[in-house]
Amino acid sequence: MHLDASILARLQFAFTISFHIIFPAFTIGLSAFIATLLLRFSLSGDERFRTLARFWTKIFAVSFAMGVVSGIVLSYQFGTNFSRFSVAVGNTIGPLIGYEVIAAFFLEATFLGVMLFGWNRVPSWLHTLSAVIVSVGTLLSAFWILSANSWMQYPVGYELKDGIAYPLDWLAIVFNPTFPLRFAHMVTAAFLTTSLVVLSVGARYLLAGRFPDPAYTMIRMGLGLMLVLAPAQVLIGDEQGLNTARYQPMKLAAIEAHWDASEIASLVLFAWPDAARERDDYELAVPHLGSLIITHDWNGKFPGLKDVAPADRPPLPNVFFGFRAMVGIGFYMIALAAFGGVLWLRGELFTNRLFLRAASLSWPLGFIAIISGWVVTESGRQPWLATGIIRTVDSISPLPAAQVLATLILFVIVYTLVFGMGIRLINKLIERGPQAPVLAEEEGLPNRPLSGSSFAARAATQGGASP
Structure with missing residues:
Protein backbone atom coordinates (compact mmCIF):
# COMPACT_ATOMS: atom_id res chain seq x y z
CA MET A 1 0.00 0.00 0.00
CA HIS A 2 1.35 3.43 -0.99
CA LEU A 3 1.55 5.95 1.85
CA ASP A 4 1.21 9.64 0.99
CA ALA A 5 3.02 11.91 3.46
CA SER A 6 0.83 14.85 2.42
CA ILE A 7 -2.42 13.03 3.21
CA LEU A 8 -1.04 11.65 6.48
CA ALA A 9 0.22 15.06 7.63
CA ARG A 10 -3.17 16.60 6.91
CA LEU A 11 -4.95 13.77 8.73
CA GLN A 12 -2.67 14.27 11.71
CA PHE A 13 -3.37 17.99 11.84
CA ALA A 14 -7.12 17.44 11.38
CA PHE A 15 -7.12 14.95 14.25
CA THR A 16 -5.19 17.15 16.67
CA ILE A 17 -7.04 20.37 15.86
CA SER A 18 -10.42 18.62 16.22
CA PHE A 19 -9.45 17.75 19.78
CA HIS A 20 -7.96 21.17 20.43
CA ILE A 21 -10.80 23.37 19.22
CA ILE A 22 -13.22 21.84 21.73
CA PHE A 23 -11.38 23.16 24.76
CA PRO A 24 -10.59 26.78 23.78
CA ALA A 25 -14.18 27.20 22.62
CA PHE A 26 -15.45 25.85 25.94
CA THR A 27 -13.08 27.98 28.02
CA ILE A 28 -14.07 31.14 26.13
CA GLY A 29 -17.69 30.65 27.10
CA LEU A 30 -17.05 29.15 30.53
CA SER A 31 -14.70 31.92 31.67
CA ALA A 32 -17.35 34.50 30.80
CA PHE A 33 -19.97 32.46 32.66
CA ILE A 34 -17.76 32.22 35.77
CA ALA A 35 -17.01 35.96 35.64
CA THR A 36 -20.75 36.67 35.39
CA LEU A 37 -21.46 34.46 38.41
CA LEU A 38 -18.80 36.22 40.48
CA LEU A 39 -20.07 39.64 39.41
CA ARG A 40 -23.58 38.65 40.46
CA PHE A 41 -22.21 37.43 43.78
CA SER A 42 -20.36 40.72 44.30
CA LEU A 43 -23.50 42.74 43.56
CA SER A 44 -26.01 40.61 45.46
CA GLY A 45 -24.01 38.77 48.11
CA ASP A 46 -25.95 35.61 47.21
CA GLU A 47 -23.73 32.63 48.05
CA ARG A 48 -25.43 30.50 45.37
CA PHE A 49 -23.55 32.36 42.66
CA ARG A 50 -20.23 31.95 44.45
CA THR A 51 -20.83 28.23 44.96
CA LEU A 52 -21.64 27.78 41.28
CA ALA A 53 -18.61 29.83 40.25
CA ARG A 54 -16.36 27.64 42.38
CA PHE A 55 -17.88 24.49 40.89
CA TRP A 56 -17.45 25.60 37.29
CA THR A 57 -13.94 26.94 37.96
CA LYS A 58 -12.77 23.38 38.64
CA ILE A 59 -14.12 22.27 35.28
CA PHE A 60 -12.58 25.33 33.64
CA ALA A 61 -9.15 24.43 35.07
CA VAL A 62 -9.22 20.95 33.52
CA SER A 63 -10.47 22.26 30.16
CA PHE A 64 -7.90 25.07 30.10
CA ALA A 65 -5.06 22.63 30.81
CA MET A 66 -6.12 20.31 27.99
CA GLY A 67 -6.46 23.26 25.63
CA VAL A 68 -2.93 24.44 26.40
CA VAL A 69 -1.41 20.97 25.93
CA SER A 70 -3.16 20.36 22.60
CA GLY A 71 -2.31 23.87 21.39
CA ILE A 72 1.41 23.33 21.91
CA VAL A 73 1.23 20.25 19.70
CA LEU A 74 -0.36 22.27 16.89
CA SER A 75 2.42 24.85 17.00
CA TYR A 76 5.07 22.17 16.65
CA GLN A 77 3.25 20.62 13.70
CA PHE A 78 3.72 23.82 11.70
CA GLY A 79 7.47 23.36 11.97
CA THR A 80 7.64 19.59 11.62
CA ASN A 81 4.99 18.64 9.07
CA PHE A 82 4.42 21.99 7.29
CA SER A 83 7.86 23.61 7.31
CA ARG A 84 7.50 25.02 3.79
CA PHE A 85 4.33 26.78 4.88
CA SER A 86 6.29 28.39 7.72
CA VAL A 87 8.89 29.62 5.24
CA ALA A 88 6.29 31.05 2.86
CA VAL A 89 4.10 32.93 5.35
CA GLY A 90 6.04 32.91 8.63
CA ASN A 91 6.86 36.62 8.33
CA THR A 92 3.14 37.38 8.56
CA ILE A 93 1.64 34.55 10.59
CA GLY A 94 4.49 34.37 13.11
CA PRO A 95 3.95 37.84 14.64
CA LEU A 96 0.20 37.27 14.90
CA ILE A 97 0.74 34.05 16.84
CA GLY A 98 3.35 35.88 18.92
CA TYR A 99 0.86 38.62 19.77
CA GLU A 100 -1.54 35.92 20.95
CA VAL A 101 1.08 34.58 23.36
CA ILE A 102 2.20 37.99 24.64
CA ALA A 103 -1.08 39.89 24.78
CA ALA A 104 -3.47 37.07 25.62
CA PHE A 105 -1.86 33.94 27.02
CA PHE A 106 0.44 35.83 29.42
CA LEU A 107 -2.57 37.84 30.59
CA GLU A 108 -4.55 34.66 31.22
CA ALA A 109 -1.63 32.91 32.92
CA THR A 110 -0.97 35.87 35.22
CA PHE A 111 -4.49 36.07 36.60
CA LEU A 112 -5.46 32.42 36.21
CA GLY A 113 -3.67 31.50 39.44
CA VAL A 114 -5.60 34.14 41.36
CA MET A 115 -8.85 32.93 39.80
CA LEU A 116 -8.18 29.26 40.60
CA PHE A 117 -6.58 29.56 44.03
CA GLY A 118 -7.71 32.94 45.32
CA TRP A 119 -10.83 31.73 47.11
CA ASN A 120 -10.69 33.30 50.63
CA ARG A 121 -7.06 34.27 49.97
CA VAL A 122 -7.52 37.58 48.17
CA PRO A 123 -10.22 40.25 48.45
CA SER A 124 -13.46 39.35 46.71
CA TRP A 125 -13.17 42.29 44.30
CA LEU A 126 -9.69 41.16 43.20
CA HIS A 127 -10.85 37.59 42.71
CA THR A 128 -13.77 38.76 40.60
CA LEU A 129 -11.52 41.10 38.61
CA SER A 130 -9.14 38.20 37.94
CA ALA A 131 -12.00 36.12 36.53
CA VAL A 132 -13.03 39.02 34.28
CA ILE A 133 -9.44 39.48 33.05
CA VAL A 134 -9.08 35.75 32.33
CA SER A 135 -12.29 35.94 30.30
CA VAL A 136 -10.95 38.93 28.37
CA GLY A 137 -7.72 36.99 27.81
CA THR A 138 -9.56 34.08 26.21
CA LEU A 139 -11.28 36.53 23.86
CA LEU A 140 -7.93 38.10 22.97
CA SER A 141 -6.55 34.65 22.20
CA ALA A 142 -9.48 34.02 19.88
CA PHE A 143 -8.95 37.46 18.30
CA TRP A 144 -5.34 36.81 17.27
CA ILE A 145 -5.80 33.19 16.23
CA LEU A 146 -8.82 34.01 14.09
CA SER A 147 -7.03 37.02 12.63
CA ALA A 148 -4.19 34.75 11.51
CA ASN A 149 -6.62 32.17 10.14
CA SER A 150 -8.65 34.79 8.30
CA TRP A 151 -5.50 36.12 6.64
CA MET A 152 -4.74 32.60 5.42
CA GLN A 153 -8.27 32.44 4.01
CA TYR A 154 -7.98 35.76 2.16
CA PRO A 155 -4.47 37.28 2.33
CA VAL A 156 -4.18 41.07 2.05
CA GLY A 157 -1.63 43.70 3.03
CA TYR A 158 1.44 41.80 1.81
CA GLU A 159 3.79 41.48 -1.13
CA LEU A 160 5.07 38.23 -2.59
CA LYS A 161 8.78 37.91 -3.39
CA ASP A 162 10.30 34.61 -4.46
CA GLY A 163 7.34 32.72 -3.05
CA ILE A 164 7.59 34.40 0.36
CA ALA A 165 4.92 36.77 1.73
CA TYR A 166 6.26 39.95 3.34
CA PRO A 167 3.90 42.16 5.38
CA LEU A 168 3.20 45.68 4.14
CA ASP A 169 0.12 46.83 6.08
CA TRP A 170 -0.41 45.31 9.52
CA LEU A 171 -3.83 46.91 9.99
CA ALA A 172 -5.03 45.33 6.75
CA ILE A 173 -3.52 41.99 7.78
CA VAL A 174 -5.03 41.96 11.28
CA PHE A 175 -8.45 43.29 10.26
CA ASN A 176 -8.79 41.10 7.20
CA PRO A 177 -12.12 41.49 5.32
CA THR A 178 -13.20 38.00 6.38
CA PHE A 179 -12.11 38.42 10.02
CA PRO A 180 -14.83 40.44 11.85
CA LEU A 181 -17.70 38.12 10.96
CA ARG A 182 -15.59 35.00 11.50
CA PHE A 183 -14.64 36.27 14.96
CA ALA A 184 -18.25 37.11 15.83
CA HIS A 185 -19.45 33.74 14.54
CA MET A 186 -16.84 31.79 16.51
CA VAL A 187 -17.26 33.66 19.79
CA THR A 188 -21.03 33.37 19.57
CA ALA A 189 -20.63 29.64 18.93
CA ALA A 190 -18.42 29.35 22.01
CA PHE A 191 -20.94 31.16 24.22
CA LEU A 192 -23.81 29.16 22.74
CA THR A 193 -22.00 25.85 23.26
CA THR A 194 -21.23 26.71 26.88
CA SER A 195 -24.80 27.82 27.57
CA LEU A 196 -26.04 24.47 26.27
CA VAL A 197 -23.58 22.60 28.50
CA VAL A 198 -24.67 24.62 31.54
CA LEU A 199 -28.33 24.00 30.70
CA SER A 200 -27.60 20.29 30.19
CA VAL A 201 -25.86 19.92 33.56
CA GLY A 202 -28.72 21.69 35.34
CA ALA A 203 -31.26 19.43 33.63
CA ARG A 204 -29.19 16.38 34.58
CA TYR A 205 -29.32 17.37 38.25
CA LEU A 206 -33.07 17.96 38.24
CA LEU A 207 -33.75 14.61 36.57
CA ALA A 208 -31.68 12.94 39.28
CA GLY A 209 -33.32 14.96 42.05
CA ARG A 210 -29.99 16.49 43.10
CA PHE A 211 -28.81 20.07 43.78
CA PRO A 212 -32.16 21.69 42.88
CA ASP A 213 -31.25 25.29 43.74
CA PRO A 214 -27.99 25.37 41.70
CA ALA A 215 -29.80 23.51 38.91
CA TYR A 216 -32.52 26.18 38.74
CA THR A 217 -29.88 28.89 38.39
CA MET A 218 -27.96 26.99 35.70
CA ILE A 219 -31.09 26.26 33.68
CA ARG A 220 -32.31 29.86 33.84
CA MET A 221 -28.93 31.33 32.88
CA GLY A 222 -28.14 28.73 30.20
CA LEU A 223 -31.57 28.90 28.58
CA GLY A 224 -31.70 32.69 28.82
CA LEU A 225 -28.47 33.01 26.87
CA MET A 226 -29.59 30.44 24.30
CA LEU A 227 -32.81 32.36 23.67
CA VAL A 228 -30.71 35.37 22.66
CA LEU A 229 -27.69 33.79 20.97
CA ALA A 230 -29.26 30.97 18.95
CA PRO A 231 -31.34 33.32 16.74
CA ALA A 232 -28.47 35.85 16.68
CA GLN A 233 -26.15 33.17 15.32
CA VAL A 234 -28.46 32.66 12.36
CA LEU A 235 -28.21 36.37 11.50
CA ILE A 236 -24.43 36.36 11.90
CA GLY A 237 -24.20 33.22 9.77
CA ASP A 238 -26.27 34.86 7.04
CA GLU A 239 -23.93 37.85 6.98
CA GLN A 240 -20.93 35.55 6.88
CA GLY A 241 -22.48 33.73 3.93
CA LEU A 242 -22.66 37.02 2.04
CA ASN A 243 -19.06 37.73 3.02
CA THR A 244 -17.99 34.29 1.78
CA ALA A 245 -19.80 34.87 -1.51
CA ARG A 246 -17.73 38.01 -2.02
CA TYR A 247 -14.29 36.85 -0.90
CA GLN A 248 -14.34 33.03 -1.19
CA PRO A 249 -16.86 32.15 -3.91
CA MET A 250 -15.60 28.59 -4.44
CA LYS A 251 -16.08 27.77 -0.77
CA LEU A 252 -19.67 28.97 -1.05
CA ALA A 253 -20.20 27.00 -4.26
CA ALA A 254 -19.00 23.87 -2.46
CA ILE A 255 -21.28 24.59 0.52
CA GLU A 256 -24.27 24.80 -1.81
CA ALA A 257 -23.03 22.12 -4.25
CA HIS A 258 -23.69 24.73 -6.93
CA TRP A 259 -22.10 23.78 -10.25
CA ASP A 260 -23.25 26.20 -12.93
CA ALA A 261 -22.99 29.96 -12.46
CA SER A 262 -25.58 30.54 -15.19
CA GLU A 263 -28.29 28.73 -13.22
CA ILE A 264 -30.52 30.12 -10.50
CA ALA A 265 -29.54 28.26 -7.33
CA SER A 266 -31.87 26.04 -5.38
CA LEU A 267 -31.43 25.53 -1.65
CA VAL A 268 -30.09 21.99 -1.54
CA LEU A 269 -31.37 20.38 1.65
CA PHE A 270 -29.73 17.07 0.85
CA ALA A 271 -27.78 15.58 -2.04
CA TRP A 272 -24.83 13.37 -2.79
CA PRO A 273 -22.43 15.59 -4.77
CA ASP A 274 -20.70 13.71 -7.57
CA ALA A 275 -17.47 15.57 -8.34
CA ALA A 276 -16.56 13.29 -11.25
CA ARG A 277 -19.83 13.89 -13.10
CA GLU A 278 -20.27 17.45 -11.80
CA ARG A 279 -23.80 16.93 -10.58
CA ASP A 280 -25.82 16.29 -7.40
CA ASP A 281 -27.43 12.87 -7.00
CA TYR A 282 -30.49 12.18 -4.82
CA GLU A 283 -31.10 15.90 -4.58
CA LEU A 284 -33.78 17.33 -2.31
CA ALA A 285 -33.92 21.07 -2.96
CA VAL A 286 -36.15 24.15 -2.81
CA PRO A 287 -36.05 26.10 -6.11
CA HIS A 288 -34.79 29.72 -6.06
CA LEU A 289 -34.25 29.68 -2.28
CA GLY A 290 -30.48 29.27 -2.58
CA SER A 291 -30.24 32.39 -4.74
CA LEU A 292 -32.52 34.30 -2.36
CA ILE A 293 -30.41 33.43 0.70
CA ILE A 294 -27.01 34.02 -0.93
CA THR A 295 -27.76 37.06 -3.08
CA HIS A 296 -30.99 38.30 -1.43
CA ASP A 297 -32.46 38.18 -4.95
CA TRP A 298 -35.06 35.56 -6.01
CA ASN A 299 -33.35 35.23 -9.40
CA GLY A 300 -29.81 35.99 -8.23
CA LYS A 301 -26.78 34.12 -9.52
CA PHE A 302 -23.35 33.43 -8.06
CA PRO A 303 -20.21 31.56 -9.20
CA GLY A 304 -20.36 27.79 -9.57
CA LEU A 305 -17.79 25.04 -9.18
CA LYS A 306 -17.44 24.69 -12.95
CA ASP A 307 -15.89 28.16 -13.04
CA VAL A 308 -12.56 26.68 -11.92
CA ALA A 309 -10.60 23.57 -12.82
CA PRO A 310 -11.31 20.42 -10.77
CA ALA A 311 -7.87 20.71 -9.16
CA ASP A 312 -8.83 24.13 -7.76
CA ARG A 313 -12.09 23.02 -6.14
CA PRO A 314 -12.53 22.33 -2.42
CA PRO A 315 -13.26 18.73 -1.34
CA LEU A 316 -17.03 18.59 -1.71
CA PRO A 317 -18.10 16.01 0.91
CA ASN A 318 -16.25 17.76 3.74
CA VAL A 319 -17.69 21.18 2.99
CA PHE A 320 -21.18 20.16 1.89
CA PHE A 321 -22.00 17.75 4.72
CA GLY A 322 -20.05 19.65 7.38
CA PHE A 323 -22.12 22.76 6.69
CA ARG A 324 -25.40 20.87 6.95
CA ALA A 325 -24.38 19.26 10.21
CA MET A 326 -23.53 22.67 11.66
CA VAL A 327 -26.73 24.33 10.45
CA GLY A 328 -28.91 21.39 11.49
CA ILE A 329 -27.56 21.54 15.04
CA GLY A 330 -28.02 25.30 15.07
CA PHE A 331 -31.71 25.03 14.24
CA TYR A 332 -32.11 22.26 16.80
CA MET A 333 -30.71 24.66 19.42
CA ILE A 334 -33.25 27.28 18.36
CA ALA A 335 -36.07 24.74 18.69
CA LEU A 336 -34.84 23.56 22.10
CA ALA A 337 -34.50 27.14 23.34
CA ALA A 338 -37.97 28.03 22.03
CA PHE A 339 -39.47 24.97 23.72
CA GLY A 340 -37.79 25.92 26.97
CA GLY A 341 -38.90 29.54 26.61
CA VAL A 342 -42.55 28.51 26.27
CA LEU A 343 -42.26 26.27 29.32
CA TRP A 344 -40.62 29.11 31.23
CA LEU A 345 -43.56 31.40 30.50
CA ARG A 346 -45.97 28.67 31.62
CA GLY A 347 -44.07 28.03 34.83
CA GLU A 348 -43.27 24.45 33.77
CA LEU A 349 -39.57 24.84 32.97
CA PHE A 350 -38.30 22.77 35.90
CA THR A 351 -40.97 20.06 35.79
CA ASN A 352 -41.30 19.11 32.12
CA ARG A 353 -39.32 15.87 31.89
CA LEU A 354 -39.35 15.82 28.07
CA PHE A 355 -37.51 19.14 27.95
CA LEU A 356 -35.16 18.19 30.78
CA ARG A 357 -34.33 14.88 29.10
CA ALA A 358 -33.71 16.53 25.72
CA ALA A 359 -31.54 19.21 27.34
CA SER A 360 -29.52 16.72 29.39
CA LEU A 361 -28.67 14.68 26.27
CA SER A 362 -27.81 17.70 24.09
CA TRP A 363 -24.54 18.76 25.75
CA PRO A 364 -22.18 17.48 22.97
CA LEU A 365 -24.07 19.09 20.09
CA GLY A 366 -22.41 22.49 20.37
CA PHE A 367 -18.96 20.91 20.17
CA ILE A 368 -20.01 18.85 17.14
CA ALA A 369 -21.29 22.01 15.46
CA ILE A 370 -18.01 23.83 16.14
CA ILE A 371 -15.94 20.98 14.70
CA SER A 372 -18.27 20.81 11.68
CA GLY A 373 -17.91 24.55 11.16
CA TRP A 374 -14.14 24.32 11.25
CA VAL A 375 -14.22 21.48 8.74
CA VAL A 376 -16.17 23.78 6.43
CA THR A 377 -13.81 26.70 7.04
CA GLU A 378 -10.57 24.80 6.58
CA SER A 379 -11.65 22.43 3.80
CA GLY A 380 -13.40 25.25 1.97
CA ARG A 381 -10.16 27.11 1.20
CA GLN A 382 -8.48 24.04 -0.30
CA PRO A 383 -6.40 23.38 -2.33
CA TRP A 384 -4.69 26.43 -0.77
CA LEU A 385 -3.15 26.61 2.69
CA ALA A 386 -2.69 30.36 2.27
CA THR A 387 -4.88 31.37 -0.65
CA GLY A 388 -2.90 32.47 -3.69
CA ILE A 389 0.44 32.01 -1.90
CA ILE A 390 1.07 28.34 -1.22
CA ARG A 391 -0.93 25.19 -1.87
CA THR A 392 -1.36 22.57 0.80
CA VAL A 393 0.52 19.90 -1.15
CA ASP A 394 3.46 22.28 -1.57
CA SER A 395 3.66 23.12 2.12
CA ILE A 396 4.46 19.63 3.40
CA SER A 397 7.88 18.94 4.90
CA PRO A 398 10.06 16.40 3.05
CA LEU A 399 9.38 13.62 5.55
CA PRO A 400 9.10 9.86 4.99
CA ALA A 401 5.46 8.82 4.96
CA ALA A 402 6.18 6.04 7.46
CA GLN A 403 7.46 8.59 9.96
CA VAL A 404 4.33 10.72 9.65
CA LEU A 405 2.17 7.60 10.03
CA ALA A 406 4.05 6.60 13.17
CA THR A 407 3.51 9.99 14.80
CA LEU A 408 -0.16 9.95 13.75
CA ILE A 409 -0.66 6.59 15.48
CA LEU A 410 1.20 7.88 18.54
CA PHE A 411 -0.99 10.99 18.69
CA PHE A 419 -8.08 13.47 26.92
CA GLY A 420 -10.10 10.43 27.90
CA MET A 421 -8.83 10.87 31.45
CA GLY A 422 -9.50 14.61 31.30
CA ILE A 423 -13.08 14.17 30.14
CA ARG A 424 -13.57 11.47 32.78
CA LEU A 425 -12.32 13.90 35.43
CA ILE A 426 -14.74 16.57 34.22
CA ASN A 427 -17.58 14.06 34.41
CA LYS A 428 -16.57 13.15 37.97
CA LEU A 429 -16.56 16.82 38.94
CA ILE A 430 -20.04 17.21 37.47
CA GLU A 431 -21.20 14.07 39.25
CA ARG A 432 -19.88 15.42 42.55
CA GLY A 433 -21.84 18.61 41.94
CA PRO A 434 -21.62 22.14 43.34
CA GLN A 435 -20.75 21.90 47.02
CA ALA A 436 -21.03 24.92 49.30
CA PRO A 437 -17.50 25.66 50.58
CA VAL A 438 -16.66 25.57 54.25
CA LEU A 439 -15.91 29.22 54.96
CA ALA A 440 -14.50 28.87 58.45
CA GLU A 441 -10.76 29.19 58.08
CA GLU A 442 -9.85 26.74 60.80
CA GLU A 443 -11.89 23.99 59.16
CA GLY A 444 -10.18 24.31 55.81
CA LEU A 445 -6.71 24.65 54.42
CA PRO A 446 -4.61 27.57 55.67
CA ASN A 447 -5.29 30.63 53.56
CA ARG A 448 -2.21 32.64 54.60
CA PRO A 449 1.36 31.79 55.57
CA LEU A 450 1.56 30.76 59.23
CA SER A 451 -2.25 30.69 59.55
CA GLY A 452 -2.02 27.01 60.37
CA SER A 453 0.34 27.71 63.25
CA SER A 454 -1.89 30.50 64.59
CA PHE A 455 -4.80 28.07 64.60
CA ALA A 456 -2.71 25.56 66.54
CA ALA A 457 -1.80 28.27 69.05
CA ARG A 458 -5.44 29.21 69.56
CA ALA A 459 -6.36 25.59 70.03
CA ALA A 460 -3.61 25.15 72.62
CA THR A 461 -4.73 28.14 74.69
CA GLN A 462 -8.28 26.83 74.63
CA GLY A 463 -7.27 23.37 75.74
CA GLY A 464 -7.72 21.94 72.28
CA ALA A 465 -4.12 20.77 71.99
CA SER A 466 -1.72 19.14 74.41
CA PRO A 467 1.95 20.05 74.80
Missing part, protein backbone atom coordinates in the same frame (compact mmCIF):
# COMPACT_ATOMS: atom_id res chain seq x y z
CA VAL A 412 -4.16 8.89 18.47
CA ILE A 413 -3.01 6.71 21.37
CA VAL A 414 -1.78 9.56 23.57
CA TYR A 415 -4.76 11.83 22.89
CA THR A 416 -7.20 9.00 23.57
CA LEU A 417 -5.56 8.29 26.93
CA VAL A 418 -4.88 11.84 28.09
